[in-house]
Amino acid sequence: MKPMLKYLLPLAGFLILVGFFAAGLRLDPREVPSPLIGKPTPAFRLPVLNEAGKTFSPEDMRGQVWLLNVWASWCGACREEHPLLMEMSRSGALPLVGLDYKDTDADGAGVLTQAGNPYKVVATDVDGRVGIDYGVYGVPETYVIDKAGIIRYKQIGPITEESLRDKIMPLVKGLQ
Amino acid sequence: MIKKIILVLLFLPLLAMAEAQPMGDDPAVEERLKALSTELRCLVCQNQTLADSSAPLAEDLRREIRELIAKGMSDKEITDYLVVRYGDFVRYRPPVKSQTLLLWVGPTILLLAGLGGLWWALRKRNALLPDENDNEEGEEA
Amino acid sequence: MIPELGHFALILALLLSVAQAGFALTGAAGGNSAFMTVGISAARGQFIFTGIAFLCLGYAFYANDFSVLYVASNSNSALPLQYRLSAVWGGHEGSMLLWTTTLALWTMAVTIFSRHLPEVFRARLIGTMGLISIGFLAFILFSSNPFDRLIPAALDGRDLNPLLQDPGMVYHPPVLYMGYVGFSVAFGFAIAALLGGELTQEWARWTRTWTTVAWMFLTVGIAFGSKWAYYELGWGGWWFWDAVENASFMPWLVGTALIHSLAVTEKRDAFKLWTVLLAILAFSLSLLGTFLVRSGVLTSVHAFATDPRRGLFILVFLGLVVGGALILFAIRAPRVGLGGKFGMVSRESFLLTNNVIMIAAAGVVMLGTLYPLFLDALGMGKISVGPPYFDTVFVPVMVPAIFLMGLAIFARWKNAELPALMLRLKWAFAISVVTALLLPFVMGKWTPLIALGLLMALWIVTTAMVNLSDRLKKREAGRLKSFIGLPRAYQGMIVAHLGVAVFIVGVTMVKGYEVEKDMRMSPGDTANVGGYDFHFDGIKEEPGPNYMAARGHFTITRNGSPVAVMEPEKRMYTVQSMPMTEAAISEGFTNDLYVSLGEPVGEQAWAVRIYIKPFVQWIWAGCMMMAAGGFLALLDPRYRRRNKKTMEEGAA
Numbered sequence: 001m002k003p004m005l006k007y008l009l010p011l012a013g014f015l016i017l018v019g020f021f022a023a024g025l026r027l028d029p030r031e032v033p034s035p036l037i038g039k040p041t042p043a044f045r046l047p048v049l050n051e052a053g054k055t056f057s058p059e060d061m062r063g064q065v066w067l068l069n070v071w072a073s074w075c076g077a078c079r080e081e082h083p084l085l086m087e088m089s090r091s092g093a094l095p096l097v098g099l100d101y102k103d104t105d106a107d108g109a110g111v112l113t114q115a116g117n118p119y120k121v122v123a124t125d126v127d128g129r130v131g132i133d134y135g136v137y138g139v140p141e142t143y144v145i146d147k148a149g150i151i152r153y154k155q156i157g158p159i160t161e162e163s164l165r166d167k168i169m170p171l172v173k174g175l176q
Numbered sequence: 177m178i179k180k181i182i183l184v185l186l187f188l189p190l191l192a193m194a195e196a197q198p199m200g201d202d203p204a205v206e207e208r209l210k211a212l213s214t215e216l217r218c219l220v221c222q223n224q225t226l227a228d229s230s231a232p233l234a235e236d237l238r239r240e241i242r243e244l245i246a247k248g249m250s251d252k253e254i255t256d257y258l259v260v261r262y263g264d265f266v267r268y269r270p271p272v273k274s275q276t277l278l279l280w281v282g283p284t285i286l287l288l289a290g291l292g293g294l295w296w297a298l299r300k301r302n303a304l305l306p307d308e309n310d311n312e313e314g315e316e317a
Numbered sequence: 318m319i320p321e322l323g324h325f326a327l328i329l330a331l332l333l334s335v336a337q338a339g340f341a342l343t344g345a346a347g348g349n350s351a352f353m354t355v356g357i358s359a360a361r362g363q364f365i366f367t368g369i370a371f372l373c374l375g376y377a378f379y380a381n382d383f384s385v386l387y388v389a390s391n392s393n394s395a396l397p398l399q400y401r402l403s404a405v406w407g408g409h410e411g412s413m414l415l416w417t418t419t420l421a422l423w424t425m426a427v428t429i430f431s432r433h434l435p436e437v438f439r440a441r442l443i444g445t446m447g448l449i450s451i452g453f454l455a456f457i458l459f460s461s462n463p464f465d466r467l468i469p470a471a472l473d474g475r476d477l478n479p480l481l482q483d484p485g486m487v488y489h490p491p492v493l494y495m496g497y498v499g500f501s502v503a504f505g506f507a508i509a510a511l512l513g514g515e516l517t518q519e520w521a522r523w524t525r526t527w528t529t530v531a532w533m534f535l536t537v538g539i540a541f542g543s544k545w546a547y548y549e550l551g552w553g554g555w556w557f558w559d560a561v562e563n564a565s566f567m568p569w570l571v572g573t574a575l576i577h578s579l580a581v582t583e584k585r586d587a588f589k590l591w592t593v594l595l596a597i598l599a600f601s602l603s604l605l606g607t608f609l610v611r612s613g614v615l616t617s618v619h620a621f622a623t624d625p626r627r628g629l630f631i632l633v634f635l636g637l638v639v640g641g642a643l644i645l646f647a648i649r650a651p652r653v654g655l656g657g658k659f660g661m662v663s664r665e666s667f668l669l670t671n672n673v674i675m676i677a678a679a680g681v682v683m684l685g686t687l688y689p690l691f692l693d694a695l696g697m698g699k700i701s702v703g704p705p706y707f708d709t710v711f712v713p714v715m716v717p718a719i720f721l722m723g724l725a726i727f728a729r730w731k732n733a734e735l736p737a738l739m740l741r742l743k744w745a746f747a748i749s750v751v752t753a754l755l756l757p758f759v760m761g762k763w764t765p766l767i768a769l770g771l772l773m774a775l776w777i778v779t780t781a782m783v784n785l786s787d788r789l790k791k792r793e794a795g796r797l798k799s800f801i802g803l804p805r806a807y808q809g810m811i812v813a814h815l816g817v818a819v820f821i822v823g824v825t826m827v828k829g830y831e832v833e834k835d836m837r838m839s840p841g842d843t844a845n846v847g848g849y850d851f852h853f854d855g856i857k858e859e860p861g862p863n864y865m866a867a868r869g870h871f872t873i874t875r876n877g878s879p880v881a882v883m884e885p886e887k888r889m890y891t892v893q894s895m896p897m898t899e900a901a902i903s904e905g906f907t908n909d910l911y912v913s914l915g916e917p918v919g920e921q922a923w924a925v926r927i928y929i930k931p932f933v934q935w936i937w938a939g940c941m942m943m944a945a946g947g948f949l950a951l952l953d954p955r956y957r958r959r960n961k962k963t964m965e966e967g968a969a
Contacts, residue, residue, distance in 0.1 A: 004650070004651050007646060007647040007650040007651065008647045010594060010597075010598075010643050010646065010647075011640065011643035011644060011646075011647060014601075014639055014640060014643055015640070017687075018632065018635070018636050018640075020687070020690060020691055020694050021608070021612070021614060021632050021690075022629075022632060023694035024612075024614040024615075024690045024693070024694055025612060025613070025614060025625045025628050025629055025632065026625070027614075027690075027693050027694065028613075029613070029614065029615055029616045029689070029690070029693070030222060030616055031699075032219055032262060032263060032265045032266075032699065033263060033265075033698075033699055034263070035259070035260065035261070035262070035263040036261070102232070127236070128232075128233075128236045129236075129240070131236075132236060132237065132240055132261060133261060134261070135261040135262050135263075137219035137220060137233055137262065138219075138220065194841055194842055194843055195842065195843055195844070195845075196836040196837065196838040196839075196842035196843060196844035196851075196853070196925075197836065197837050197842075198834065198835060198836055198837070199835040199836060199837050199918075199924055200835065206835070210833075215703075215705050217701045217703065222616050223557070223559060223616060223617060223618040225703075225704075228552050228554075230916075263698070263699060264698065264699065264700045264701070265699045265700060265701050266701070267700070267701060268701050268702070268703030268704060268705050268706070269703070269705035269706055269709075270688075270700045270701065270702050270706055271700075275692055275697050275698060275700075276688075276700065278684075278688075279684060279685070279688045279702065279706070280710075282680075282681070282684045283677075283680075283681040283684070283710040283711075283713070283714055286677040286680045286681060286684070286714075287674065287677045287714050287717075290673040290674070290676060290677045291670065291673055291674075293673070294666075294669055294670060294673045295661075298661055298666060298669075299661070301655060301658075302658060302660070302661070304655065305655060305657075305658040306658070307658070
């Protein structure tokens with residue numbers, strides 16, 4: 001007996017749902033994408049780590065493509081990406097600026113002495129206010145910023161070989 | 177008599193000290209903070225409101241909101257401030273935009289479509305079925 | 318040794334469930350009695366071996382066997398015994414085993430209490446449940462084995478999450494699962510009816526019993542979960558519209574619709590296809606809930622360690638079971654007749670309108686829960702849908718249903734006269750409106766929502782009282798004796814509906830009148846909240862079995878006379894170094910006092926949160942009344958007409 005089409009409606013609705021669920025399996029519901037992509041870097045002026053009297057502002061980096069890496073001495077995952085940052089710094093591909101987030105100068109400096117300093121300069125965001133302006137919700141997070149000071153990409157979590165190779169470096173090359 | 181009154185007056189400040197103080201400094205600000213933060217999502221403990229979360233970022237954001245309230249920003253401005261930085265994800269009450277139109281209108285559509293569909297189905301059904309004459313006494317379900 | 322036995326028992330259970338489904342279904346298809354009997358026996362065997370596996374896992378926890386990975390991840394030698402045992406279902410693998418054991422339990426119950434069913438139908442029912450068992454047992458064995466070994470064994474376990482170290486953990490999951498999984502029986506009835514083509518009034522009567530029992534468990538299970546959240550989480554919330562809460566609420570809404578729809582099908586042999594579809598839908602939502610919690614597709618407080626690979630397995634299983642059921646539905650549907658005729662305004666149409674509203678409500682909950690996923694999957698951004706959304710949209714959908722409740726209980730079958738109904742109820746309506754409008758002023762605050770909530774509750778009560786008095790008038794004996802003499806199903810309906818009213822009162826009063834104060838308190842301070850004086854006496858250090866606690870001592874008075882002594886704690890659980898607050902609650906009929914310790918601030922002072930929660934206990938009391946109503950309805954002798962002894966036992 002040929003099924004009347006209307007009785008297939010529940011099945012159709014169900015299959016659409018399954019399609020969404022299958023797509024959902026590949027997504028991460030916890031990840032918060034940044035609304036700042038394509039927008040200018042929020043302005044700030046913060047003290048520089050280990051250089052009394054000096055300050056840093058994103059304006060200082062105008063004309064270059066650069067990376068803003070948010071890290072902290074209390075952040076375990078930051079140690080994971082540290083070797084990659086050191087490599088990037090050695091290769092001279094682009095300047096790295098560190099943002100020491102909710103940390104003390106002593107602890108931050110300690111990590112850099114111990115593990116190496118990949119950064120051209122490190123700004124210290126002791127109370128986390130600049131982090132809020134940048135939509136930081138976990139560390140580490142990294143921003144790729146172009147010559148005009150526009151944020152082009154945000155890496156949530158540690159930089160990995162894949163993300164460096166497939167997303168970050170191609171973008172940087174394209175922007176330079 | 178006067179001595180007694182003076183004695184009582186001298187001790188009144190002590191009574192005031194024994195009364196507990198609210199956590200926040202300004203009750204009006206705390207009220208607004210509560211109203212705002214119960215509708216915002218903590219980004220770290222993502223299943224709690226900003227009001228309830230004890231995550232460090234939540235504390236920072238609550239402090240931030242207090243400052244914005246003190247600066248005289250309206251509720252909408254404060255919410256927008258956070259949305260600019262963290263996206264719509266931070267709002268537990270979804271904004272009304274083209275992408276969320278279906279979400280907000282959906283419930284009404286579901287209800288009306290359901291009721292309409294039932295009415296139509298009953299009409300069609302009654303047209304198809306032969307008439308019956310008896311009228312039963314209503315019993316329990 | 319024991320874990321290996323448990324593992325082996327699971328393998329045997331899987332093989333037996335294959336035999337169960339295989340023999341029962343092919344036997345039914347071919348009319349082969351021998352096969353069908355084998356299928357039923359296999360089902361019983363499957364129950365025994367699943368049970369053995371569950372007991373083995375329980376033993377591993379009891380004996381602190383940290384060579385079992387799952388035990389090491391979820392337990393600890395310092396964990397008190399009752400929590401060691403309830404830790405069995407504290408993680409993904411164990412909770413899947415609980416699910417499967419519950420299914421085996423229901424299967425066993427069905428084999429015992431279904432002897433009066435026609436042989437072929439019974440075989441199809443048990444065979445269908447067997448197919449579900451196969452899926453779950455396979456899932457456990459191939460991707461979520463609780464008996465995996467940890468070599469070398471851990472010296473001690475990682476401990477159960479402190480939030481779960483609570484009596485609520487002992488009751489909530491098992492009772493909830495009895496409800497969720499119980500809908501598989503209704504599902505089985507639906508499939509068996511579609512396969513065999515006998516969608517009769519009798520079928521509706523059988524299905525109704527099993528569905529009501531499952532629904533009762535689900536109602537109580539959800540109530541337990543809500544109450545547990547209330548006193549465990551420390552901020553007095555009892556419903557967050559969290560994805561997993563919604564995942565249990567949707568089957569409940571559909572289950573409620575199903576119970577009412579079965580009433581129509583049983584009485585008038587009508588809307589059979591709709592009822593069958595609801596039975597499929599209710600269980601599908603149970604399976605959906607299982608998927609949502611474990612797949613990582615949604616964030617949730619309850620989400621188990623998420624693994625997309627496991628999620629894929631469950632999704633495929635979900636697709637096969639529900640897809641298969643819906644295909645069968647589409648094929649067999651055109652054959653099923655329309656049934657008895659009834660008017661546009663009649664008891665039947667009221668019941669069906671209830672159905673539509675319940676389903677719409679479930680649809681609303683699903684829309685809100687899944688919308689972030691929809692947008693994300695379509696690349697349209699990431700949003701959050703939380704309590705502000707649900708609170709706004711859910712109530713307007715339910716309000717018509719509540720009003721309908723008042724009318725529907727008076728409506729006659731086949732044809733009801735709407736004007737006569739409205740006339741009969743004009744006083745009930747008037748009293749409800751006037752009281753609802755005035756009462757909030759007496760309580761100190763008037764808002765439209767409070768008035769609406771009170772109106773709905775009062776409407777249910779007044780119409781129920783009118784209906785009750787109408788029915789009692791027809792009997793000669795005294796009032797109480799007459800009530801006891803009324804049909805159980807009717808008593809059940811009245812009690813359950815009154816339970817809804819009690820629930821609404823609880824929700825309305827708590828949301829409308831609750832008071833919350835964040836205070837900084839040093840020993841000797843007094844806070845005045847909601848008319849009560851909370852005197853902070855001091856803090857003491859109290860060691861617990863696996864934690865260290867700072868216990869606060871509060872004396873509460875009202876107008877000088879003592880009301881309560883409350884001792885909230887701030888605990889530090891040693892194994893996971895996890896702090897937790899254990900609120901102190903002084904429960905009352907009209908008010909709960911709720912004190913929870915925050916962080917220490919300064920030398921002696923503490924952050925203290927104090928709540929007054931009016932009528933909050935009515936929320937769960939209402940749920941228990943709903944379940945009690947269901948229980949009463951089950952005891953109705955009409956269900957025992959053909960199968961006296963078995964139904965009696967089934968109702969317990």
